[in-house]
Amino acid sequence: MEPTSSSGADERQGSGSVGVQVAAAALQRSEVFHVVKELLGFVLYMHHQIPSVLQSLETEFAGLKEEMSEMTAPSAEMKPSDQRKYNTRKREVRCRIKKQEKLMKGISTVLSAFQQALDKVSTIEGVALILGGSLVRPLFVYDITVTHGRFGSGSAKGHGTTKLAQSVSRKAVRALISCGAGSLSYTGPTKLFLLIRCPCTMNLPLDFSPKRDFRYSKKVVPQQMSIKCNTADYRKNNKHVASIVDASCCTSESSPSDVIWYYF
Template sequence: MEKGGGSSEMELTTVEIAAERIERSMMYNLVMDVLGFVLFMYQQIPSILQDVSLEFDALNSEHKDLEVVLAETEMRAAQRRIQMARKRQVKHGIRTLEKLMKCVANTQTALQMVFSEIPSVEAVILVLGASPNRPRHVYELCFSHGKDDVSNGCDFTKTRAAEGISRKVIRTLVSKGAGSDSYAGPSKLFLLVKAPSSLSLPLHFLPKRDFRYNKKIVPMRLRIKCRNQDRETHSLNCGPNNTFDSTSNDYIWFQCRHVIKGLPSKTTPEE
């Protein structure tokens, strides 16, 4: 049993899926869904990530419409004041959300690139806290891939199978107490992937070969495994505070350059 960081192989929960392999698009969508879950459950965003994204798009659309109306439409002074007040309100909402949405979009791009580059990402870590080395919460997703993904392309559109996997994983996280802590103010979400050391995506990821976090933190660790897959051991030691086994020597941690900073509590576009 490995020691370090309060984590051990025995504390890794296996989630089995009914598939012969975990496709790259499934991994991408799962990571993004868990990322959104962590942000929402720890009150870093005012609603689920999909709703925040839709609200941001709606605000941008409304702002453009208001600019057209104010520029081209003759109206009474009182009506113009109302429209101008709404425009300021909408603009404030956009400013509140735009940095968050830009960071989320950059993270999506980075993940798509890494999953497009290689089919064998072994693990992903989501760290909520002041820095990756000083986390408040750590979530580890370890992948036992099953049959090799031999496809050349990668379509990241979410499928029913991907939705089912995300629901199962998030239910497991909730059953283990994820998000049960009280709100402790805005924080930062960091993302790291365990991938072959040959990975080169300097615009999006930096190698963190010696990555470690505070040993007092007990991570929430899930192993995603195909139901009919033979037992594998190489993904069990995925934690950064564990010693890699012989089959993982060519894998190191890469930290995503894009950091998602949470919003103040109860922030809404209308405030």
């Protein structure tokens, strides 16, 4: 069930495993979404797939679209020199929007699908971020295990970002940097695949396709990360659901027959 790997002289990515401890009993859907989004942006930036960090890209793109929407036809009273400057700026804004639109739409589509998936499941066991031409022969793999209690009633589309989500995402990015993530890179264009690992009984959006017994090339050693919540406190404070948690395969120890990878 788990992606397989082995060491060798031709490995494309350094091996390693890092852990991030969460000072809470569980992460909400919106918090898991924020952490994965930050890691996704970091991975794309470190491997030269986006020109700047994701947050800066989003801010810039939103600003360009707002500026374009506010632009009106130049006034007849405007001086010819000012009209030329205005028209030049409008062309620049239009070209920059056109240049970034495909990239931003692609990232937005992946993140929106991930939000929908989080809202469909009671828990997830992990997320994998894969860069490469195909799933079976990737260039880089980031395998993120999430250990937490069951999700509450909140949505992944919840407004605002909690301090906990910000803290965990910062720790996660620093942990990847400390173990050399991004030191090996690939300057050409490539594809991003986002996979989630959850019980096979979950009804995920049609955007996600099942990949049972998922494997990729043994030449690639994944960068592994474990995000661990204090599940002992969660079970202690929620004894009435402890048996349900155990029965629904929500920990990383679930058997391969109970879980399945879904990819977008």
